[in-house]
Amino acid sequence: MRRYLAAALVISFSLTARAAFACGAWIPDSDGYPGTAFAEGPNQVSVFTASEQGYSWDRIQGPSWTRTHVLDIAGQLQGNIETDPRVDTAIANQNGSVVVITSSGIHVLKDSKELSTSIYGAALDSKLHWQVVTYVADSKRMALFSETSPGQFTEISTIDADCGTPTMLDVVVEPDDTLVSRCADQAVIVGARGQLELSTLPAPAVGLGKSSQGTSIFFGRNVGSDDLLRMGRSASSWAVDGTIPADGISTQWIIPVSESSIVVKSSQGFIARTFQEGAWRTSSALDGSTSVSSAFGAPAQVLTGQYELTLYASQSGGWTATDLGPLGVAPQIAPKRPTGGCQHSTGATLAPLLALALVLVRRRAQRVNR
Numbered sequence: 001m002r003r004y005l006a007a008a009l010v011i012s013f014s015l016t017a018r019a020a021f022a023c024g025a026w027i028p029d030s031d032g033y034p035g036t037a038f039a040e041g042p043n044q045v046s047v048f049t050a051s052e053q054g055y056s057w058d059r060i061q062g063p064s065w066t067r068t069h070v071l072d073i074a075g076q077l078q079g080n081i082e083t084d085p086r087v088d089t090a091i092a093n094q095n096g097s098v099v100v101i102t103s104s105g106i107h108v109l110k111d112s113k114e115l116s117t118s119i120y121g122a123a124l125d126s127k128l129h130w131q132v133v134t135y136v137a138d139s140k141r142m143a144l145f146s147e148t149s150p151g152q153f154t155e156i157s158t159i160d161a162d163c164g165t166p167t168m169l170d171v172v173v174e175p176d177d178t179l180v181s182r183c184a185d186q187a188v189i190v191g192a193r194g195q196l197e198l199s200t201l202p203a204p205a206v207g208l209g210k211s212s213q214g215t216s217i218f219f220g221r222n223v224g225s226d227d228l229l230r231m232g233r234s235a236s237s238w239a240v241d242g243t244i245p246a247d248g249i250s251t252q253w254i255i256p257v258s259e260s261s262i263v264v265k266s267s268q269g270f271i272a273r274t275f276q277e278g279a280w281r282t283s284s285a286l287d288g289s290t291s292v293s294s295a296f297g298a299p300a301q302v303l304t305g306q307y308e309l310t311l312y313a314s315q316s317g318g319w320t321a322t323d324l325g326p327l328g329v330a331p332q333i334a335p336k337r338p339t340g341g342c343q344h345s346t347g348a349t350l351a352p353l354l355a356l357a358l359v360l361v362r363r364r365a366q367r368v369n370r
Contacts, residue, residue, distance in 0.1 A: 036081060047067070077093060
């Protein structure tokens with residue numbers, strides 16, 4: 001009986017293979033080309049729309065949300081991109097090196113081992129020069145690079161520091177050109193002589209942002225509870241200047257927007273927390289599977305999407321959605337057959353052939369048993 005069962009399997013397999021490709025071989029799924037977008041300020045979004053050739057860098061200005069083209073960028077970029085609405089240059093990562101993007105193309109900032117990394121942060125100073133802080137995880141080393149003239153960068157300072165496993169660095173340049181960054185749960189500040197220095201915070205930091213006055217503001221965990229602490233400047237150090245009650249939310253990480261607005265990632269999804277009328281208000285949760293790239297405003301508005309850009313605005317505790325247009329080339333969702341006039345389906349063809357195989361095997365088995 002085993003021989004007949006094996007014969008049936010062989011026949012059904014050969015019929016299955018022929019039936020499966022009767023109309024041509026399956027075309028595999030194609031890779032997509034996701035783009036990225038982030039807020040540059042209130043009602044202004046910088047968009048890097050991906051294509052097979054590279055990116056189109058555009059800016060979208062609210063409330064009409066019309067696009068203005070900035071640059072075409074050849075080739076693919078990795079990780080985060082830093083821009084500033086005051087200039088048409090950007091800092092990014094390409095092929096494992098930190099690069100500057102200008103109208104003349106993409107150029108490595110400087111020939112330095114500290115720039116052979118994808119972990120960096122950048123901000124523009126008052127003279128419209130980029131200040132770039134990098135971190136090399138293997139050597140646990142931070143470095144500061146300053147743009148001394150358009151497109152020309154000088155290594156200013158390095159420091160040994162264990163920042164854990166960050167994917168990017170937060171950087172704020174304050175109105176007086178003081179640079180502040182974050183290494184794990186500590187603050188990093190550029191001292192009077194341009195040297196990177198580690199600075200202890202009152203609580204372990206989970207995010208760094210810029211206040212409405214342009215100064216640095218940290219958010220940290222209140223040890224022993226799920227509350228968050230807001231920490232601001234106090235002379236040459238830092239002090240807690242506010243507490244954000246947990247409100248039943250266990251925070252995984254946050255996107256700081258200002259001293260009165262943050263977006264919290266929790267197990268339920270993204271939640272806007274806004275300081276209004278003397279208390280922190282909590283929005284409903286945006287779908288937990290939604291990928292948020294940036295936030296702005298109070299109450300917060302968030303940008304989502306890889307292939308289609310959507311703006312979600314927190315209003316009256318809920319969320320409203322606005323489609324801001326394409327962000328990249330989406331992958332082919334399902335494989336397609338080559339066109340060739342084939343009308344029948346695989347299942348319809350396969351069923352009678354399998355039935356015929358079983359009938360033939362059964363008849364042969366009956367003849368042998370006689």
